[in-house]
Amino acid sequence: MTLVQIYQTLLKEYGSQGWWPINNDYKKRNSLTNEEKFEIIIGAILTQNTSWKQVEKALNELRKNNCLSIKAILKTKKKTLAAYIKSSGYNNQKAERLKIVAAFLLKHPLDELQAMETEKARKLLLSVKGIGPETADSIILYAFSKPSFVIDAYTRRIISRIGLCQKDVTYEELQEIITQNISVDVSLYNEYHALLVEHAKRYCQTKPICEKCILRTLCEKNI
DNA sequence: CGCCAGGGCCTCA
DNA sequence: TGAGGCCATGGC
Numbered sequence: 001m002t003l004v005q006i007y008q009t010l011l012k013e014y015g016s017q018g019w020w021p022i023n024n025d026y027k028k029r030n031s032l033t034n035e036e037k038f039e040i041i042i043g044a045i046l047t048q049n050t051s052w053k054q055v056e057k058a059l060n061e062l063r064k065n066n067c068l069s070i071k072a073i074l075k076t077k078k079k080t081l082a083a084y085i086k087s088s089g090y091n092n093q094k095a096e097r098l099k100i101v102a103a104f105l106l107k108h109p110l111d112e113l114q115a116m117e118t119e120k121a122r123k124l125l126l127s128v129k130g131i132g133p134e135t136a137d138s139i140i141l142y143a144f145s146k147p148s149f150v151i152d153a154y155t156r157r158i159i160s161r162i163g164l165c166q167k168d169v170t171y172e173e174l175q176e177i178i179t180q181n182i183s184v185d186v187s188l189y190n191e192y193h194a195l196l197v198e199h200a201k202r203y204c205q206t207k208p209i210c211e212k213c214i215l216r217t218l219c220e221k222n223i
Numbered sequence: 224c225g226c227c228a229g230g231g232c233c234t235c236a
Numbered sequence: 237t238g239a240g241g242c243c244a245t246g247g248c
Contacts, residue, residue, distance in 0.1 A: 048230040054246065055229085089228085089245040097231090132231045152229050170237095197229055206227070 003164070003181040006215060007188070010195040013214045017194035020142035023063075024056055032143065034110045039068060040143040041105075044135045045097050046088040058085040073102040097130030104128050110143075118146045133171045141193070147184050150193040151175050154200035161204065162219050 018026035020043070022036050032040075039059065046055045061084040062068045067076055082095035113121050118140060125136040133151070140148040151174050160167040165174055182188060203213045210216055 044229090047228090049228065049243090050230085050245080051228040051247080053228090057246095087245065090230090090243050091245075093231090093243055130231070134230060138229080150229085154229065193229085200229090 003178055005218065006162070007182065007192050007195065009214055009218075010199055011191065014195055014198050017191060017198060019190055019194040020138075021052070021056075024060070032145070035068075037110050037114075037143040038070070038105070041101060041139050042068065042098060044138040044142070045101060045130060046085060046094055048090070048094070048135065050089045054087045054089065058088040061085065061087070070102045070105050073098050074106070100130050101128060114144050118148060121146070122148060137175075141186070141189055145186050147186050147189050149175050149179050149189050151178075152193075152197070154204070155193065155196050157206075158196055158200055158204045158215075161208065162215065 016028065018028050020040050022029075022032075022039055029036075042062070043055055043059060046058050059068070065084055066072055067081070067084060073081065078092075078095045078099060081098060082091040085091050085094055085098075088094060108124065113124070116124070121144065122136050122140055125131050125139060126133065131139070137148040137150040140146050141150055151171050155178075156165075156167065156169060156174060159165050159174065159178070160169065165177055169177075178192075182192070199215070203209045204215075210219075213219070
């Protein structure tokens with residue numbers, strides 16, 4: 001089974017996912033405001049090793065307290081920020097990260113990052129403490145609409161179970177494997193990652209529900 | 224009650 | 237550069 005076939009199968013099964021959710025809403029958008037891009041960046045940090053449901057609550061708390069802007073995050077006490085985002089877990093650490101990112105965006109405004117070449121923006125984002133490869137790729141792909149394929153635990157799980165990579169494959173290795181086998185296309189990258197997440201949530205869980213898996217017949221492991 | 228969730232940093236070899 | 241510990245809350 002090829003990576004293209006996997007994508008086509010998942011898309012046919014689940015349909016377009018409408019990522020990234022903004023203001024509690026999944027839908028396709030043709031362009032994003034800076035406010036929306038900022039919310040994506042904050043969400044990308046809050047969702048680190050945390051389910052999106054908890055992140056939505058945290059984002060809504062921030063919104064309710066007028067704390068979804070660079071200035072507001074910078075002037076709000078870390079303790080207060082941590083209380084707002086409590087539901088998303090690791091809240092002290094994430095409060096610190098939000099402040100670091102806000103300061104970073106003050107120095108490098110969204111328009112500047114948007115205009116940057118993809119690899120350059122990625123490296124710059126990776127230099128920020130609290131932004132690792134997945135968060136950086138999520139920001140580039142979903143906030144800036146540039147092709148940087150997002151690898152996460154779900155991607156690694158599904159692709160390794162199918163047999164297209166080792167289960168301890170590194171981030172960059174798996175990113176290579178995938179991008180070498182599909183075309184460079186923002187919509188494709190966007191949809192593919194979202195579909196993998198959906199599939200992992202529904203069937204390819206830590207304890208997989210293989211009987212109901214749409215990829216079952218093509219899965220080499222065929223658990 | 225234990226496991227797990229749309230990771231990343233630090234430390235120590 | 238890679239493995240292991242740590243960060244924390246809430247759903248199930």
